[in-house]
Amino acid sequence: MGGLGGRERWGEPGRPGFLRTAAPWRAALYLAVSGTAGLLLCAGLLLAGVAAGVLAVLLVGVPLLAALALVGVPYAAWERRLLRVLGGPGVPGPHLVPGRPGLPAWLRLRYREPATWRELGFTLLAAFVLWPIDLTVVGCALVVPGHLLAALPLLVLDGEQVNVLKLWEVHSPPVAALAGVGGLLLLPLVAYPLTAVAAGRAALVRLVLAPGGQERRIGELVRSRARLVDAFEAERRRIERDLHDGAQQRLVALAMTLGLARLDAPPDGPLAARLAEAHREAGEVLAGLRELINGIHPQVLTDRGLPDACADAADRSPVPVDVGFDLPGRLPRPVESAGYFAVSEALANIAKHSGAGLARVDGRYADGLLTIEVSDDGRGGADPAAGTGLTGLADRVAVVDGTLTVSSPPGGPTLLRVEIPCTPTDR
Structure with a gap:
């Protein structure tokens, strides 16, 4: 398995010195934790499913059923992090970042992503199939040698007999000692199948829960664009x-x-x-x-922020412009730059093409979204295909995950709206 670093590689359990590494113990811990988590998940899903089914009659359970479809998102994240128990890095998540902040945008994106449904399928598999295998393997690998090793101490404490594995009654200390020797010899032997099962389970997690080729390319494109x-x-x-x-x-x-x-x-x-x-x-x-x-x-944009920079652009416009902003503070530099140049280009278009006598710039921030509106009382009819710079402006805004919309019917008025998701900064 490629998830381990250093000398502990799960693809080489038969190499010399394997039993002296921490790999078998990590495998036992991994299976024990994943099996216990799967058992708890199974109980929780059964209870939630029954409750949602009963409440669905009153329509109250419908949101609960919809929420159960997303149970795979946190559980898959837990499974990816759990791989670190094996000594290697976890698996990166396949999910994209919503274009806008807030729960509605997050929910819309999650329900549309194929990764969400892959994670749900793996979660159901872990809840109803994998956890019995995990606990059975780790139980047999540790409990059987443990019982054999504990035979002599338990016989000494009891003084009469000890039931080894609930199958074998031992009354003689020498026999109990031989059972302990057998357990000591059995313990390293079970390390190999234990490690192989853990490696197979980890491979399944990587296969199902790791980002696919297209998801990796999209994620890299988003990061490279940033x-x-x-x-x-x-x-x-x-x-x-x-x-x-x-x-x-x-x-x-x-x-x-x-x-x-x-x-x-x-x-x-x-x-x-x-x-x-x-x-x-x-x-x-x-x-x-x-x-x-x-x-x-403009230096004023760097020093004083978007409202003052837009006011400066309005002062240089040949058309009278009213400016009003309501922002909580400074915004990220790329956002401020995109907003400023959107206003500058819009005012330049108004001066060149609109024949307007008055223009207005309004900016506000609410619910994680910067909204800038530039309006004028001109003749309207603005066409992005007519070389007014609106296409390039839309591309500039799209770089920061924003959107640009234009309403400009013939005869006016014209309204240009820019919306950019962002979070205020402390600078």
Whole structure:
């Protein structure tokens, strides 16, 4: 079995020194714990099934029956962790993370996942088939040699006789001593079948409860996307910082130098006109660079958060914009970035295409969901296929598991809504 590390490999029980390892004892503990858990599970499922069946007449038991379908989720997680008793790592879970926080989203995803029903099937197998096998094997492997080993001490304590395994009456200490020797010799022999059964059961757990190929690929895609988002945001902040602290400061210094040179040049000469032109060009380049920095990652978003950054974007919009936010605090950086650029792109579209006289930006956070709405009183008719940037904006929001919806009937008004599941941070 590949679940063990170091020298204790369950695929090699016949190798020299196997009996000196902890593998047989771990196998016995694994089967004893899994068998006991299966017995308790069996009793619990029988009681819950009877109760749900009785209450189903009054319709009260229907939710209980629906909940029983999910009993495999926690039990399978327990079985995966229990594999660590054998000395190796547990098995990762196959379940995806819900796109939104909250119990309803979790339930919808769990009922739709094939892994949930695989886990339910294994749970029923463990509750009604596997636990008797587990306890029988570990009982025979430990109880029989244990009884033989205890024959002489029990005879000494009783003084007359001892019933070995309830089958054999022993009255003589030498016979009891021979039984103990037999138990001592039998103990290492049962280690091999005990370990083989434990290895087979662990293999079944890995086969049924480990993520399948498609689930592993989906999980890796989700994790890689999260890593790419974090790396992308970090790179945006680095570029913004380098431009802000490097090129922008040099342009400011150049503009100041040109301004001072204009003061020293003759006011009516050709040099003054050329310096004035150069000063004006430096100012325009500086203004363009500032716009570029804001387009990459505005400093106000990093320093003060999403509401102030959106208010700054609204101040730079040629269309009057009312801004209102109700947030509990700072949100994760990728979420703030996606929300800000959604607002910026929406305001740019309003200025270019809507003919609106007034726009509004509203943001709120409730039940683990950030909702941003951008509305205007323009002519409407916004079409994502018409090159307005809505398709790219939807892709940007989707990177953080968000959704974008647009309502823009001809004649207006237009409403763009962004919803992103997230949790406030402490920063």
